[in-house]
Amino acid sequence: MEKAKSLPLDGIRVVDFTRAWAGPMCTRLLAEMGAEVIKIENPEQPDVGRLWLPFAEGNRNGLNRSGMFAFMHGGEKDCLLNLKQPEGLEAIKRLIKISDIVVENFAPRVMDSLGIGYSVLKEIKPDLIMISESGYGAYGPLRDNVAFQQVLEAYSGIDLLIGYPGGPPMGSQMPTSDQTAATLAAFAALAALHYRDLTGEGQHVDVSEIETLLVCMPEAFMEFTMNGRVLQAQGNRDDVMAPHNCYRCQGKDSQGEGRWVAIAVSSDSEWKDFCLVMGKPGLIADERFRDGFCRLKNQDELDKIVTEWTSGQTAIDIMTQLQKVNIAAGPVYNAEDVHNDPHLRAREFFVEIDHPEVGKRRVPGVLARLSETPWVVRRDPLFGEHTDWVLHELLASNESK
Amino acid sequence: MKLALKDVKVVEYGSLISAPYCGKLLADLGAEVIKVEEPVQGDIARRRPPFHEDIPGTERSGLFLYLNTNKLGVTLSLEKATGREIFQKLIKNSDILIEDTMPGEMAELGLDYSDLKSLNPSLVMTSITPFGQTGPYKDYKGSDLISWHMAGSGYVCPRWGGSAELEPLNVMHLASFLTGIAAAIGTMSALHVQRRTGLGQQVDVSQLEANIIGAGQMATYWPYEHWYASRSSRCTIAPEHFIKCKDGWVCVHASGEQHWRRLVDAMGNPDWANEERFQKDLGRGEHWDSLEALITEWAANYTKAELFKLAKEKRIPLAPVNTMTEVMESQQFKERDFFVDGEHPETGKLTYPGAPYKFSETPCSIRKPAPLLGQHNEDVYCNQLGYTKRELTKMYGAGII
Numbered sequence: 189m190e191k192a193k194s195l196p197l198d199g200i201r202v203v204d205f206t207r208a209w210a211g212p213m214c215t216r217l218l219a220e221m222g223a224e225v226i227k228i229e230n231p232e233q234p235d236v237g238r239l240w241l242p243f244a245e246g247n248r249n250g251l252n253r254s255g256m257f258a259f260m261h262g263g264e265k266d267c268l269l270n271l272k273q274p275e276g277l278e279a280i281k282r283l284i285k286i287s288d289i290v291v292e293n294f295a296p297r298v299m300d301s302l303g304i305g306y307s308v309l310k311e312i313k314p315d316l317i318m319i320s321e322s323g324y325g326a327y328g329p330l331r332d333n334v335a336f337q338q339v340l341e342a343y344s345g346i347d348l349l350i351g352y353p354g355g356p357p358m359g360s361q362m363p364t365s366d367q368t369a370a371t372l373a374a375f376a377a378l379a380a381l382h383y384r385d386l387t388g389e390g391q392h393v394d395v396s397e398i399e400t401l402l403v404c405m406p407e408a409f410m411e412f413t414m415n416g417r418v419l420q421a422q423g424n425r426d427d428v429m430a431p432h433n434c435y436r437c438q439g440k441d442s443q444g445e446g447r448w449v450a451i452a453v454s455s456d457s458e459w460k461d462f463c464l465v466m467g468k469p470g471l472i473a474d475e476r477f478r479d480g481f482c483r484l485k486n487q488d489e490l491d492k493i494v495t496e497w498t499s500g501q502t503a504i505d506i507m508t509q510l511q512k513v514n515i516a517a518g519p520v521y522n523a524e525d526v527h528n529d530p531h532l533r534a535r536e537f538f539v540e541i542d543h544p545e546v547g548k549r550r551v552p553g554v555l556a557r558l559s560e561t562p563w564v565v566r567r568d569p570l571f572g573e574h575t576d577w578v579l580h581e582l583l584a585s586n587e588s589k
Numbered sequence: 590m591k592l593a594l595k596d597v598k599v600v601e602y603g604s605l606i607s608a609p610y611c612g613k614l615l616a617d618l619g620a621e622v623i624k625v626e627e628p629v630q631g632d633i634a635r636r637r638p639p640f641h642e643d644i645p646g647t648e649r650s651g652l653f654l655y656l657n658t659n660k661l662g663v664t665l666s667l668e669k670a671t672g673r674e675i676f677q678k679l680i681k682n683s684d685i686l687i688e689d690t691m692p693g694e695m696a697e698l699g700l701d702y703s704d705l706k707s708l709n710p711s712l713v714m715t716s717i718t719p720f721g722q723t724g725p726y727k728d729y730k731g732s733d734l735i736s737w738h739m740a741g742s743g744y745v746c747p748r749w750g751g752s753a754e755l756e757p758l759n760v761m762h763l764a765s766f767l768t769g770i771a772a773a774i775g776t777m778s779a780l781h782v783q784r785r786t787g788l789g790q791q792v793d794v795s796q797l798e799a800n801i802i803g804a805g806q807m808a809t810y811w812p813y814e815h816w817y818a819s820r821s822s823r824c825t826i827a828p829e830h831f832i833k834c835k836d837g838w839v840c841v842h843a844s845g846e847q848h849w850r851r852l853v854d855a856m857g858n859p860d861w862a863n864e865e866r867f868q869k870d871l872g873r874g875e876h877w878d879s880l881e882a883l884i885t886e887w888a889a890n891y892t893k894a895e896l897f898k899l900a901k902e903k904r905i906p907l908a909p910v911n912t913m914t915e916v917m918e919s920q921q922f923k924e925r926d927f928f929v930d931g932e933h934p935e936t937g938k939l940t941y942p943g944a945p946y947k948f949s950e951t952p953c954s955i956r957k958p959a960p961l962l963g964q965h966n967e968d969v970y971c972n973q974l975g976y977t978k979r980e981l982t983k984m985y986g987a988g989i990i
Contacts (some may be wrong), residue, residue: 194783196778196779197778199780208776209805212887213805217774217917219780222619226871231677234611235963240810240861241806241810242806242809242810242813242816243814244813244814245813245814246814246816251917252791254813255806255809255810255812255813255814256805256806258809258813259805259806259809260806282871286853289806292744294621304945314904315945317690320669322970324921324923325733325925326947327924327925328921328922328924328925329920329921329924330921333900333901334758334848334904334905334906335906336648336906338716338748338829338840338841339674339841339906339907340844340908340910341840341841341910342831342838342839342840342908342909342910342911343911343916343919344911344916345911345912345913345915345916346760346761347831347838347840347910348911348912348913349760349761350747350758351747352755352757352758352762355750356738356831356838357831357838357910358746358747358749358750358758359748359750359759359831359840360746360747360748360760360806361745361746361747361748361751361818361820362742362745362746362760362803362804362805363803363804363805363806363903364760364763365704367767367803368766368770368945369765369804369945371771371774374774374945375614375770375773375774375777376777376946376948378774378777378778378780378781379593379618379777379948379951380593380948381595381778381781382593382597382777382781382784382950383593383594383950383951384908385781385784385785386596387716388607388945389950390950391949391950391951392948392949393947393948393949394946394947394949395828395945396593396925396927396945396946398923398942399922399942399943399945399946400945400946401945402916402922402942402945403766403942403943403945404761404762404766404767404926404945405761405762405763405939405942406651406652406655406656406942407638407639407651407652407761407762408913409651409913409916409917409928409940409942410639410651410652410654410655410939410941411638411913412649412913412917413651413913413917413939413940413941414639414641414642414651414929415639415640415641415642416645416891416934417639418912418914419913420911423756423758423759424743424756424757424759425757426734427637427638428636428638429732430636431687432734433756433927434738434743434757437755440949441821443817445753445819445821446600446753448738448757450735450737450739450743451730452734454694454732454734463644465631471812472833484700488763491605491891506642507661507728507729509725511729511730512699514730515730515915516729516730516731516732516734516735517735518731518735518736518738518739519738519739520739520743520744521738521739521740521741521744522739522741522744522809522819523744523807523808523811523817524808524817525741525809526739526740526741526801526808527808527811527812528801529739529801530723530725531720531726531797532724532797532801533642533800534724534725535721535723535798537798537801538706538808545814549809549813550812551807551808551809551812552798552801552802552808553798553802554798554800555771555794555798555799556715556771556772556774556775556776556778556792556793556794557721557774557775557792557793557794558778558779558782558790558791558792559702559790559791559792559793560782560788560789560790560911561778561779561782561788563778566744586728
């Protein structure tokens with residue numbers, strides 16, 4: 189048995205052609221697991237992620253100051269290669285020959301046109317695993333459509349399910365399909381690796397970003413295929429639970445916006461406790477709210493009553509009182525609050541990285557905590573930091589073996 | 590049939606979405622997943638809508654049927670001594686346990702990680718909880734609403750038309766799906782270690798933490814720029830917006846120069862597009878109200894489908910804001926066989942969202958529908974563990990299965 193605290197993917201090498209969001213987040217996960225991820229960047233065309241907000245102190249001079257890039261590329265190595273030149277292409281083929289996994293998120297025809305499509309790479313490395321992420325997938329009539337996350341979100345149908353009842357589509361401002369694509373691509377890579385280790389066979393996995401979002405909204409599709417009904421946006425409301433919403437609280441955050449608390453009451457016994465905590469025992473017998481069916485039907489009135497109670501108190505106080513009687517509640521946090529939360533601090537969720545250009549920063553930690561071989565969060569690489577190492581040490585030492 | 594995880598044996602003891610989705614990801618790739626449910630009641634997802642033909646029933650929930658394809662289903666009460674003994678036998682035969690009980694619950698049953706490890710040292714035990722196994726909130730009750738909003742995701746939702754006066758928004762059950770995927774990745778990384786070294790371990794997955802990572806770079810804004818976005822902050826660059834057209838909305842993401850010029854070209858190069866104020870992405874953002882009116886005036890002459898066709902020709906990142914009907918009818922998903930049919934003994938043939946990836950060697954399929962409550966008791970308890978049918982009868986009477 190190997191010594192404990194080794195990393196789960198020790199000894200696995202990944203060649204990473206990804207840019208922007210959904211691709212880099214996938215390879216970042218593999219890097220946290222200990223894979224040696226070598227990010228390939230075009231010397232004339234850096235990853236656009238290096239140019240994305242936020243920047244250390246808001247200073248966007250140079251390619252090494254983006255917090256977005258830091259988050260997406262922790263623990264990776266960075267190698268500059270021009271794939272349109274023969275030397276670059278030659279080097280990349282030599283690198284892939286000594287690697288296990290290739291991940292790319294170019295538009296579907298690009299790898300083939302560069303001369304490094306799966307069929308070519310398979311000749312070089314027969315048991316290679318290649319993960320291709322694209323907006324609509326590697327085939328189908330929309331294969332070549334230009335795809336951005338917001339556009340995919342629109343096409344998925346989810347935009348009509350995000351919003352206030354009866355209102356217009358509003359979108360999420362979250363990297364929804366980027367995150368589902370990144371994480372499901374990482375899962376696919378691990379599954380393909382398992383199969384390779386078992387059988388010696390590699391394979392190509394075509395990950396469609398839009399489909400990774402569709403698989404996370406089954407209620408909408410099942411309602412449609414089973415009952416022909418189209419779901420509508422319903423704010424924070426639930427089909428079964430009420431109260432189930434965000435309620436206004438006392439106070440403002442550091443940017444002057446109001447405070448809110450999220451509350452989800454899941455049973456009649458919780459409702460009774462909730463009434464007692466609110467100091468309104470009379471509501472328990474109130475006909476409008478006496479069971480889940482009534483509470484769902486009279487949610488507008490219910491939400492008004494809850495708001496009367498929450499609006500005079502802080503969100504943290506509400507959470508504490510409700511959690512004491514085992515009712516799900518928590519404050520609506522902003523991106524500053526998550527850094528100050530005592531629970532996340534006690535769990536040391538955010539991890540400090542030390543970056544040669546921007547110094548020490550706290551970035552989000554890992555998706556899953558393994559007790560014996562924990563993943564590790566490391567800093568992101570400078571633009572081209574490992575080019576010499578890859579071309580002159582890694583390739584040379586492996587090829588002389 | 591070649592299956593990526595054909596040699597992997599999993600016990601799933603969890604309900605609703607996160608744990609079952611983790612189990613589904615493994616089962617759809619070929620793992621043998623034994624889903625353990627409480628006798629009589631079963632997974633509470635069985636009681637959640639939508640129901641086939643609007644007839645409620647424990648075998649008719651679309652959410653449950655989707656989340657539990659390709660699994661075996663048994664009933665078992667861990668409150669009974671014999672139930673715990675059977676559970677231990679299942680664990681002895683398995684590689685992975687996925688569970689979502691609150692911290693300490695399994696310990697009370699004598700089934701926490703240290704107990705199970707002594708039965709099966711290489712076991713991977715993946716524990717999914719609202720806040721993780723440690724820390725001051727570990728016993729707090731959660732739900733996808735709570736973790737979504739505590740993670741900071743709701744604070745920035747919706748993207749367009751939001752206001753500090755309106756409550757922050759949830760996005761369906763995305764928080765639970767992101768957690769299920771995080772658990773599946775953590776599990777696979779631990780399985781890789783198990784297969785290589787024999788080492789087992791516990792994987793601690795916190796729904797809150799999975800969602801902070803799901804919010805992407807959002808949490809890095811504070812340490813990098815001491816600033817954070819909110820749902821009332823306006824999009825500074827444009828167009829990255831919804832545009833109303835003849836029969837609905839489209840989403841256009843053409844703030845970049847190249848894409849903006851293509852859009853201007855598609856609009857027939859109107860004079861206003863040359864105005865100084867619309868020349869840069871930031872200017873277009875600043876003057877969005879006027880620009881929106883101008884683009885809308887043009888778009889009002891076209892349907893969503895016409896605009897989408899134009900976008901494809903001109904290579905503009907634009908897509909219709911689809912309804913469920915339009916998604917189901919999309920030729921893209923038809924050609925990729927994304928939606929798949931499956932027979933089920935109670936509901937007959939249903940159409941489900943399929944897998945979001947195409948593995949070239951080990952494709953996913955629905956090999957069996959979600960189990961009826963206790964459907965595989967005989968298969969598992971008699972054929973795998975050696976109990977007799979007579980014993981099953983007695984266990985049923987004693988409320989054990």
